[in-house]
Amino acid sequence: MLIKVYGAAVQGIDATLITIEVNSSRGCMLYLVGLPDSAVKESQQRIRSALQVNGYRMPTSTITINMAPADIRKEGSAYDLPLAIGMLGATEVVHSDKLEEYLLMGELSLDGSLQPIKGALPIAIKARELGFKGLILPRQNAREAAVVNKLNVYGVENIKEVVEFFNGERELEATIVNTREEFYAQQTMTDLDFADVKGQENVKRALEVAAAGGHNILLIGAPGSGKSMLAKRLPSILPPLSLGESLETTKIHSVAGKLGKDGGLITKRPFRDPHHTISTVAMTGGGTFPQPGEISLAHNGVLFLDELPEFNRNVLEVLRQPLEDRKISISRVKCNIDYPASFMLVASMNPCPCGYYNHPTKACVCTPGQVQKYLNRISGPLLDRIDLQIEVIPVPFEKMSDARPGEASAVIRERVIRARQIQEQRYASIPGVYCNAQMTSRLLSLYARPDDRGLALLKNAMNRLNLSARAYDRILKVSRTIADLEGSEHIQPAHLAEAIGYRNLDREDWAG
Known part of the structure; x- marks a missing residue:
């Protein structure tokens, strides 16, 4: 039986959907393909122990798992949960009718409990973007992912809860966070x-x-x-x-x-x-x-x-x-x-x-x-x-x-x-x-141009204090900020004088 389970890979600060295809056929082998790293390959031992402790049997048929797209490197142990559910779904231990509605991620301990993962927030954002009904992940990450609205986020502690949820034997409680209220x-x-x-x-x-x-x-x-x-x-x-x-x-x-x-x-x-x-x-x-x-x-x-x-x-x-x-x-x-x-x-x-x-x-x-x-x-x-x-x-x-x-x-x-x-x-x-710190030279000429008195003061300061050429633009940027603090539309000589005082290291005589 061929089924599909969905997970996600985090690249940078964004997530990419990973489709985990699991096929069960005659035999007694396990094949895992799709560019998995060592941590993903080692999931077989963690899954075996987690299933046995919780009263489930590791499939005895030949299981072929493909993690698509196959050209993206799959790293880390967070794929344990979708891989385990995929194996149980392919052998009809888990009902597969709701699997395509949820995105699953989580690392399994040997007793079947779930360990926290990295990148839960970008994964939740991707799940909502792709129209998934819900996201199932470790309870420790639930509040982090529940920041994303219009997505049901379920935090679970054990793989048994997930199996019973898909088999209709248990209802999971969605984590709800009032994002704006907590934020403000x-x-x-x-x-x-x-x-x-x-x-x-x-x-x-x-x-x-x-x-x-x-x-x-x-x-x-x-x-x-x-x-x-x-x-x-x-x-x-x-x-x-x-x-x-x-x-x-x-x-x-x-x-x-x-x-x-x-x-x-x-x-x-x-x-x-x-x-x-x-x-x-x-x-x-x-x-x-x-x-x-x-x-x-x-x-x-x-x-x-x-x-x-x-x-x-x-x-x-x-x-x-x-x-x-x-x-x-x-x-x-x-x-x-x-x-x-x-x-x-x-x-x-x-x-x-x-x-x-x-x-x-x-x-x-x-x-x-x-x-x-x-x-x-x-x-x-x-x-x-x-x-x-x-x-x-x-x-x-x-x-x-x-x-x-x-x-x-x-x-x-x-x-x-x-x-x-x-x-x-x-x-x-x-x-x-x-x-103001991000102003370019063109913007400086538009918004930070001093008047004649200001230019005379700036020229005099640069000559007397031996200020370097690189100090010129910096003084104008800081002067513009000082003027903004005082609500002034134009840069005044007093603003320039204060900005000049903030260029200590540009004075050639500062270090003797």
């Missing part, structure tokens, strides 16, 4: 707040400007000056995720298996802070079984690189293309995968090897050559993609002991949201541009 209820919850930060008003202002325009920012200062503490509070002032952004972000984390037990929609912007020993593949994604890297896990959020010069130079250089294109392409012999990578880069570093160059009270023991060599670990092309470079000065005792709370993140966030709304309206007709 958790959207504004945050653990960290700028109200806890004492002093550092100039740095908080720089982070507000960065958040308002989507700009990359570098914090440079002595150890203990608060660089990491400030950076970790940046997501609390970023605009909340839209439902579309949340779904896309959740898909990436689903594919990477990062959602955890009973994971639903991601409602907060991601904040990723990899250690400086991270490898190039871990940062960009890829591997034998391609997975999203840190830059994709930071999509629609923040990638924080603490102690920037300590990162391997190759790791830093691979960031250059994603920072411009907002995506990363993983090319392998057997596949090409694109992962989205639209993130804000926030980096921090010491100003010199000892960490106390320009410190107000402690003396630096480094020579000017050592300071410059340390700064040169950051390449010019990467530094060119960082719009704001702000020096973080240690907070004096008077401000640290002040009991009054600082300005709350919620207040700052309101200003950031208003500025982003102005930018959304400005670039509504321009595809791929959503904030």
